[in-house]
Amino acid sequence: MHDLDKSLQEIVRQNEQRCEQEIEDIKRGVRAENIRFSDEALDEQKHGIRIADEKVALAIQTYDLVRGFMSKLRLYFIPACVYVDSHIQQLDQYLKMSDEELRR
Numbered sequence: 001m002h003d004l005d006k007s008l009q010e011i012v013r014q015n016e017q018r019c020e021q022e023i024e025d026i027k028r029g030v031r032a033e034n035i036r037f038s039d040e041a042l043d044e045q046k047h048g049i050r051i052a053d054e055k056v057a058l059a060i061q062t063y064d065l066v067r068g069f070m071s072k073l074r075l076y077f078i079p080a081c082v083y084v085d086s087h088i089q090q091l092d093q094y095l096k097m098s099d100e101e102l103r104r
Helices: 002-027 039-103
Strands: none
Touching: 002 039
């Protein structure tokens, strides 16, 4: 995810610079043809969108994995906790009974 962030930031930075330059060119009359951004600028924007889409897909995949893991953890962990707790309660009872017998 970090690599995607860095890549996306670089593309956005490049695209902003390109678009700013093209706007300046248009203002100076260097590019008087139909006023639109260059194919390179549009390609950079499309590439940025693809990276952003990949980040979203990765985030969804991670969420699904964590959700699945948590449901399995709940399935196994909670019964294990109940089992351990019941044994701790039994040990507490044995200790209490042993303590009472020792006091007699």
